[in-house]
Amino acid sequence: MAKETQFVEQIADINADFPQWYTDVVLKTKMVDYGPVKGTMVIRPYGYAVWENIQKELNERFQRKGIQNAYFPLLIPMSYFTKEAEHVEGFAPEVAVVTHAGGEELSEPLAIRPTSETIIGTMMSKWVQSYRDLPLKVNQWCNVMRWEKTTRPFLRTSEFLWHEGHTAHSTEQEAEEFALTMLGVYQEFMENCLAIPVLTGRKTEKERFAGAVATYTMEAMMRDGKSLQSGTSHYLGQNFAKAFNIEFQNNEGELQPAYTTSFGVSTRLIGAIIMTHGDERGLVFPPVIAPIQCVIVPIAARKGGVIEKCEELKTELEKAGIRVTLDVSDNSPGWKFNEWEMKGVPVRIELGPRDIEAGKMLCARRDTLEKTEMPLENPAVIVKELLATMQKDMLESARKRRDGRIVYADDMQGILQGVENGNFVKAGWCGCRACEDKIKEETAATARVFAEGESAEKCAVCGEKAKHVIVYARAY
């Protein structure tokens, strides 16, 4: 029994020390490792498979919106950043700079892209001449670099992987609508693929993207009540179009700057999955993006016919498109249960001589830990149904958990208490920067997103008339 519980003991208690639990889980399940350079990570196969599933799901959605994948250069002349005033202020402090190459000093230092508005804007200005060239919708999957002081695997690293979509439009309305369309695409993806409910809406001026007119965000609540900004979509107005000369001839024959947007999600989402669904036993993957959806554990594997039947079952599930593995290692069944639970595999099938004789299999759900005896007939149908149910249930359970932790506050004390108890706190705001700053200073919470459509009497800080309701939370 000592051996069987060993895995569980290796992970810190999720309720007592959430940060340590996170570190334990990501390292011990071999999702990630630390890279040799400060703040970098190595995404190991078990983590990278999640990223590949995310890419597949998002690519399908992008294609339906007419977005085409492309690839833009990693290195951007430093001078490009200075063309958009807010943008350079926002990113210059985090940039990594190449000064030497090919054995010589460069005449102009080059930035490793922290984001690509500047270089994509430059290219768009070459490609866009007439309104017929619009809308132009491109996306790239790539690495970006932002030199961060404090880092944690997936959540905040100097280098990370992401996608960045960039579009140019002929009218303000079309561009702004498209930024919101992409926010909607993200939300649907978060809920249906990652089983993560998100609050969506506009960011305050203080929190918005450097150079944007409006930033729309998705905020997800982690197990500890903190918020994780999971993706953003920016309406950039004509800011970048003017800075980079993205001009087109409109249908009256006049030259005018285009309206642009950009939007992105990153490997951070892997952290969001872990911190939304994980439990005391380790990872819990939503079936749609699980690297392995089903593991078959043979019981009394040496008995004649057991392994053969397990192989048969595996082949049948595989044929149905289920990502399945069969654990034929020498470890005990109990050890295997713990290991695959820690790795968050949605469905475990236990199959032994008695099950086979009775024409049954035991199916265990990772989220609820329920075990159900099922007939061995049409196993693919059974497993697919179980995966679909689990996918839906995981979203509902995450939503309930989150909704139970959204509270209202009237004053600073209420906000402080709310976030200390691990809640999202809704409170009135007069709209002034000073009040927003003060909340951050005194509660370490930030304005995550406007609670659009809601209203409050007065600002929780200054007591003046409230213009908006804001969702405050501490954040990753």
Add this chain to the structure above:
Amino acid sequence: MAKETQFVEQIADINADFPQWYTDVVLKTKMVDYGPVKGTMVIRPYGYAVWENIQKELNERFQRKGIQNAYFPLLIPMSYFTKEAEHVEGFAPEVAVVTHAGGEELSEPLAIRPTSETIIGTMMSKWVQSYRDLPLKVNQWCNVMRWEKTTRPFLRTSEFLWHEGHTAHSTEQEAEEFALTMLGVYQEFMENCLAIPVLTGRKTEKERFAGAVATYTMEAMMRDGKSLQSGTSHYLGQNFAKAFNIEFQNNEGELQPAYTTSFGVSTRLIGAIIMTHGDERGLVFPPVIAPIQCVIVPIAARKGGVIEKCEELKTELEKAGIRVTLDVSDNSPGWKFNEWEMKGVPVRIELGPRDIEAGKMLCARRDTLEKTEMPLENPAVIVKELLATMQKDMLESARKRRDGRIVYADDMQGILQGVENGNFVKAGWCGCRACEDKIKEETAATARVFAEGESAEKCAVCGEKAKHVIVYARAY
């Protein structure tokens, strides 16, 4: 008519000026554009789609060989390169170096990876303890940077995209065999997916990868008779294992260094496709990796029912998994024919009122330019068959073309004449470096690959007894 021929006129004559033809074709078909930093490229959607198809095909093959995708950091401490003596000598002159980040000078300069043996070796040394951890097989799809003096889109650029596979094994035999297995995987992929025949085999010591024991290469002949090194697989022996402490406990309980391999292909392959199959009208894509496999051009599109029938046809082909587009632009049919021919779409279907009435469609093959009338029944079956035939024919035709341009030579004059006429030249070699150097000096041709299994009387340079037969060619 002037309008209809305009596209053709825009491309340089492939026979008169092949380099200009190449540049015209890649730019005008919107596969690629020049990036703002010297030697960089922007891969536009029409080029990137080819890369995505290459990735899909190779990923399936890697998976079957037990190789798992992962991601390793972009930045590598400069000191890592010095750990393997030959490796640093080979790559140091081409490296781009980050010296500043986050507003400060770094304590140690960081290299942007030119290749990742050093950082992956470092991680493998953490992950490998026992023979049970072996073989370890990882791959990453990523960008790499090599500062090049002369660059051309896809063929040689400062930054390019590639995959790099890295494996560690417990025995010499297993590792060397695996390097050859991957060469075989590449060859099958080149022939069946890209329709490019390749000569495969070992490189000379002079031409092998910096740090390898043996480099195996695939050499493809371009339209101008020059060779393009299309991919390499390296047996690294214990060189990197010793430099980076990839040590494991063997089954006798002793610690020993592992044996490693690495292998890669890059966006260069897109250049190989273009320069193998292209013709005076532009690109010709092998169906398996064509971004668009079939284009439908409506004839007399304004006549009732034509567009509807085209839409119907498109839906049916799409359902069958064919990558199809319907050109409903205002251009004339002739203009469209030229445009889609330049873009290399394998099959064009022309559909007008008379065809519809007769229950026929006109199918044009891009490679042979043949047009055939086909029934409108089961169009997906017809198009799929045509694509499959074309795929096979393109390989055969490329193979014939290449085989007709492999000649033998006995002396330096013969080699020079052979390569000047755009041939691969086979000639005897004594095995000494001086003779190899002399050939390069006098003919601008290099030893591309050993012609294994062949023999010759004497070295074409010094006249001494030949130990090997070498394939010489000028190369990209």
